Each structure stands twice: as C-alpha cells, then as structure tokens.
Amino acid sequence: MFLDLDGNGPHYAQLTRALKGAILDGRMAAGVRLPPTRELAHQLELSRTTVLAAYEQLRAEGFINGRVGSGSYVARLQISPTLRGADSSPVPPASRYAGRARHLPHRGIGGMHRGLRYNLIYGDPVTNPALNAAWGRELARAAAYSSLGVAGSWGLLALRQQICDYLARRRGLLAQPENVLIVSGTQQAYALCARVLLDEGDTVVLEEPHYFGGYHALLAHGATLHAVRTDDDGLVCAELPEAAPKLISVTPSHQFPTGAVMSLPRRLELLRYAAQKRCWIIEDDYDGEFRYDGHPLAALRSLDEGDRVIYAGTFSKSLFGALRLGYVVLPAALRDDFNAAKYLSDMSSPGIEQAALAHFMESGGFERHLRHARKELQARREALIAGLHRHAGERVQIVHSPAGMHVVAWLDGYDQARADALVAHAHERGLGLHPMAPHYLSPPPRPGLLLGYCGLSVAELREAMQLFGECLDAVPPSGG
Template sequence: MHVHDLIGATPLARGGATPLFRQLYTRLKDAILQGALAPGARLPATRELCRLLGVSRQTVLAAYDQLTAEGYLRGGVGQGTFVDEALPLARQAPASSAPGLLRALPERGAALATAMARIRLYDGPLRAFRPSMPGLDLFPFDLWRKLEARHLRKSSFHLGPYLGYGPANGYAPLRELLCAYLRASRGVACTPEQIVITSGSQQALYLLAQLLLAPGDEVWVESPGYQGACAPMRVAGARIRTVPVTREGMDVAYGARHYPDARLVFATPSHQLPLGATMSLARRLELLRWAAARRAWVIEDDYDSEYRYTGPPLASMQSLDRAGCVVYVGTLSKVLFPALRLGYVVAPPALAEPLARAKAVIDMHHAMLPQAVLADFIAEGHFMRHIRRTRDAYAERRATLMASLGERLGERLACGPADVGLDLCTHFRPDRKGRIPNEAAIARAAGEAGIELRPLGYYANAAATPECAVAPGLLLGFSAVKPEAIRKGVEALARVIEGQWPRR
C-alpha cells in the first residue's frame, strides 16, 4: 500500500476524547511497528499530510515531533522525514495468534497467582448477613476527615513527614500509641520497636511466611479456619497440615501427635473463625510448651477480639510467651474500616528488624498520612470511644439476631459461641429422621433471595483430614447491619430454609 493511502485511508475522529495529533501518532507508530512502514520509508511532507487529512499543520508537526523524540523517525527541515533505518525490521504477527502469556509462569508465580482463588471478596451493596464486616454506619468519617485535613494543612507548609518517605516499620507516634493500647487491653508484652505497621494483616502474613518458612516446611492451620492465611504459606512453599478445632480451640495434642516437625503454627486463640471458639488456657500453655521445645513459631492472629460481649477482651497468648516464639498479628480493618488497609505485627525483638527490612522490599512503607491520622485518632481518645460505641451497638445487633433466630428458626438452627466477634456460627439441627439440609444449596438460594451469608464448608481447607470435618451450618454476620434489617433478614432466611428443606 502506498504511504499516502496507508495514512489517509481512514479519517481521523474529530470531537473525541483523543486529540487528533495523538490519533495520527498512534496510526504511524502502529504502522512502523507492524512493518507496514519499513525502515527508511519516506513520510509525506507536513503540508501535504495536512491537506490529505484535513487537519492543521500543528497537528502533523506534533505527531512527527513525538515520533522523532521516541526514535521512530529521523530527519529535519529541508531533509524530509523518514522511518529510522536503524530500527529492526518488524514482522507481522499471524492473524490467528491469540494473546496470552509469553511463556508459562514458573511454579512460584503460578502459586502466587492462584493462592487466593478460593477467597471470595465482598462486592455490591451491603446486605444481611455479610460476615466479618464492621458497621460502617457507626464510623465518625466527618471527624476522620477533619483530622486528615489538619495534617494536610501542616504538610502544605513543610512537606511534613506525611508526603515523603517514612520508616519501613511505620510512623513512630502510631507505634508508641499501639504499644500502650495493646499492653493495656491485651496484656501484650512489647516495646514500640517491636511493632511493624503493615498494609493489613494479609500483608503481615505474607511477610512472615516469606521470612520464617523454607520450601517444604510444615505449618499447622485450623480447619475450618481463615483460608486467607493458607495462601501466603502455600506461596512460600510450605506444606499445609490441618488441625481440628473443638470447643477449646485448636486441638494442640492432635497437631503434636500427627505433625511433630512443623515449623510454624497459625492460630486464632481469642476468637476462632468460623466456629467462634476461644482457646482454653490449658491449650494455650500446651501450644507454647510444644513450640518452645520444637523451636517453632506461632502466629497469633487477633483480628476482632475488641468485641467481647461478656466482659473485657481476654489477654493475648503472646502475654504468656517466655520463649520468644509468638508473633502477634492485628488489624484495624474490623475496628475502623477495611479500606484503611492498616495492620500491625508485634514481633519478638530479634525478628522486628528483619521484618521491617522485608516490608521495605514489598512497598517501602505503609502510607504515612493514614498512620498520622490514626495516631491522632488514638491520642485524642476517639479510638477508645469508637470501640465502646461500636461494642454497644454490636451487642444490640447480636442480641437481635439471636432472639430472631430463636423465634423463627429455633427448631432448625443451633447457635454456636457468640460472646466475641462480629459473626454468629450456626449449625443445622437434624429433622425427625436425622436428615440435615445441603448448606451450599441453602447459601445459593439465600443469595438469590438477597441475603449474604457463607456456608461453614467455605472455611474448610481443601486438604483437611476427616478429623477436621465440621457439621453443616451457616456463618451470619451481625455487626454491619441495623437491628431492623437483621429481623427482616432472618425472616427471609427462614423462608429460604423452609423452601429448600421442608420438614417431613
């Protein structure tokens, strides 16, 4: 095709979002890269191309200048404009070639890309009974914006500590305040230097898996349990070993008997997801003795124990640790709001600096402005007031859910432990013939009816042993929805269950 025909075959689109010079630039660039304009080919003079396309000379000059600056064209005034002869000859890709990866991902890359495939992220408007979600209607966003604006005003004058780079382990005033809060509320034994601020607890787990595990190491995880914890461990090449959960929490004796050589334990002693169990003191001490003897790490995930409705939050397992084997992980997602992406690790002293250096490899440091705003939020007393307010509201919502279930579904659902957290675990009661419904079918029908919940089977590990089997049931979140919506949700759930599982 002649150069003039190639360039002027299709008119440029006027009045669109893309400027005319950028359209011409793209057309010429694509023609060069695809080989339609070969190295050394002469382009029309600017005035000639103006007439051909019906555009201003400035449009053509801007396109030619950009292509020259990027190395596609060469030439000058009085010399003409040519495709640079130094460019390698382009080859047209076969028309039938389908886009795809240049080559298959390596094993580690494939593991990273698929590790969270089973994890369902929330989307769409909030509905009853979205699990593990704080009540965003209770958060003082106006106050948060004022605190944020105050820091931005400071930063506009001195470029403060908020707009530049910061320390990898986090904003020092925030670490000091978190340290004081954790000592007072959880009995966590730490100094500010042991705290590393992370982008949520998920990043904390990823960093710890990369630091503490070698390929092939065995890891104890609770099953059923939080599946997001298994993902970073699989990426690190660890072998997941499932341990059953009873009324007293993780069955430590089972883990020690079956997997004595494990290098790491992931546990949720304050509030187990999804069963709601709290690990007994006897089992906490048993786990700590075993870990100390085996020189194994224990990750204590304390994600929502601020919300205990029968008394103050329980002391952490870390407060009992004398061997330096417990790594305490917390998150602000359940107390404040998930989009904040603020979590933290309280590491044994010798691990804190390596963890901060590993954090720097991932993203240098967490954004400084939210850390500074949170520090003020805590220092000025808003944090504790917010916890007290939300604890009272969640207690009312929890009571509403349990009462509504008892009135409407008491013969069909049995409630599990409900003294801690944002969710209620329920199990199906068998009918007169000992039958129980299909929890997955109930969950699908509930979704179609506008109810958001999760079957307990969602939390089962794919590699779980038979001892880890859990009775079918549903996890119902109560913290994110108001009492009236809870009552309506229970009524809708009752209709779903009755339609899917009629009593005979």
C-alpha cells in the same frame, strides 16, 4: 495510505501510534517516503499542525529521517520478526509465586453478594457516623502538623507507643515500641511472615477451619499447609505433627470462624510444642476487642516466655477497612528481618494516617468508639440470634460464642448440594448468606453458614431473619 486512529488521547498521539504500527508491522518498509504533511492532513481530516507534531515525534524516536527539500522517509531499523507479528512465541513465564497467586480469589468470599438488600457478610465494621466526623478532624490535624516525609519502615514512634499502652491495658500484653512494626493490615502481616520465615515447601500448621486470607498468602508463597482440627477448646494440640513445622497460625482469642476460645491448658501446650520444635507462632487477634460477657482475654503472647509468638492486630475491624493499618509485635530475634521485609515491600505505611490514629488513641477517641461499637454490636448480635430462634428454630444449630462480629449456624438435615441451593435462593430474594465451606481444606462434616451482623441495623437484622426463615421454608432440608 490507510491508517486507523484508535480514538484514545490527542490526535497527534493517535497518528504517531498508527504510523509507528505501520512501520513495525512492515506496511511501511525502510526507505519509503511518508506522504507530505498537507496531503496526509487532508486525507485524515486533521490539521497540518497535528501531522507535523506526529512526524516530529517519530523523528525524535528514530522511526523516520528528514531530508531537506525531499520529505520524510522511514528509517532503516533492525525489526525482529516478533515485532512484525510473524512469530507468536510465548512470553517468558512468570514466577512460581505468580502462577500460584493467579488462581486464588483476590476479593475473598462474599464479593459477588455486594449490593444485596440484606447482606450478612462478615468483616465490614459497624457504621458509626460520629467516627466519620472524628476521623476527618484527626486527618486534618495530622495533615497540618505532621511531617510530609516518609514515616519510616517501622512506623511512627507515637503510634507504636500508643499501641503498647493499649495492649497492656486491654490484652495483658507488655510490649516495647522497638518490637512493634506497623503494617498494612493483617494480610500484610501474613505476607511478611511468609517472606521472612518460609522457603518453598516449608510446613505451616493451620487451624481447621481457618482464615482464608492467611491461607491464601501462605499458599501463594509455596508453603506446605497442614490442617489441624479445632474443637470447643481451640486447636487440638495433641494432633500437631511430629515433624516440626516452621510456623503455626492460630486465632486463640476467638477462633475464626467457629468462635471457640482456646483454653489455658491448650495455650500452654501449644507454647511448649513451639519451644520443643523450635517453630514460630502467629497469633491473629483480629477482633479481640469485642467480647460481650466480660473483659477481653489476655493474648497468647502474654504467656510466651520463649519469645516465639508473633502477635498480629488490626484496626480494620475496630475502626474501618479503608484505613489499612495494623501492627505486629515481634520476637526480638525477628525484628531486623521483618523490618527489612517491610521496607522492601512498601517502605512505609502511610504517615499522615498513622499520625491521625496516634492522636485519636492518645485523646481517648479510639476507646470511646470501641465502647460505642461494642454496645451496638451486642444489640445486633442479640437481634440476629433472637431472629434465628424465632424463624429458623431447630433447623439450625447456633454456635455459642459471646464475642466477635459474626455467628456460625450449622444447617441440620442439609447436604452440601441442598445448602448451596438455599444460598442461591436467598441470593435471589436479596439475602446474602455465606457458607462455612471456603474456610476448610477438607469439606466440613455438615454445611454451615457464617452470619455477619455488623453491616445491618437491629431492624434490618430482624427483617433479614424473617426472610431467612422464608428461604428455609422454600428450600427445606434434604429429603424434606
């Protein structure tokens, strides 16, 4: 008998799978006597104990029968043609959601650029060795003193209270703990908005350009996406659709990715529109902690008298991405629905990490870290901009935005093909550049780059900008 052992796991398990496959594909028909255990052990160079264990497993699963004094025989099974390999019928189709999600990128832009010497990727928080040590102490404390039970779908009350205190001080937003839901980052906030607020085909307004992660979550859910232009004052409210959308997604404190700040008249106009059209707004405040020309601006929700704004915040940018904790401040009418959706999604965000973060905030460690991070990020931002002026000159147009964790630079004189060639050449030289185009539904009017500066030191950023200038020399503008 020819049996091919697959080499995975214990020998008895390999032999069990091989015999089972021979039975299912018809090579060992019903009623056929299996070789004696000693004989099969000799053929396969296995121990008799291994063969006995495999036979016993097959007998327990009903694939073979034992006859006293006669041996073991293949049982009479009702095996379908599909199991025998005679039918290649397609598997049942997946859901429409799965079909849409399958074709979306799951690692965001920049994944292919990991490992480069100078990677100007957006989204990686500033490295702070002191934070690593402090967080280790907080985790140890939380593990020793916290309950090991499920934290509850709303999240720990202590953390929700600390978030409310922080938002009141820093973002001008008065919230109650019963309106705060702890989530696994901004991405889950968007996913919950889609589940709770949207049916397939419902219209969602996106800023143009926009955050690709939110776009993907909404698109996979089956939303009809309507892009509205942004300018230096944020979303152009005059171009909002006449027909009421279900949801509007905005980044008013620091438009992603252009860096524009939504003006007060635009904020009030957007809130009036939402009230008139009876639609919801999700305010994505992804990096509102980091402003370098004054205090952070008050949140859009702080102006919301109609209780139509869902405010989403995250600790992934202010602390570190691996934490995967964020929060949403909910309108009263949506509290129960969001809590139910969160419970069905994952029951609860990790409790020990929540307890550690709550104490970190209460003890002042969080704001001490923010002060350090803000100072370090400002120095890196200044180094990046100085390097652009020195090595790129008039070949790029820098968008002024004294906030956040990235800078946008438009490429003057480049068409998209030439810009793609520049990005590819930079990659070969060890410099990770990230185009603006993936953040648009329609191609942008000219090519641009989103230059993140969190992951590199001041010295590295100076070297990266010198290399960027060399890449511009090697791949000049179209017709240059």
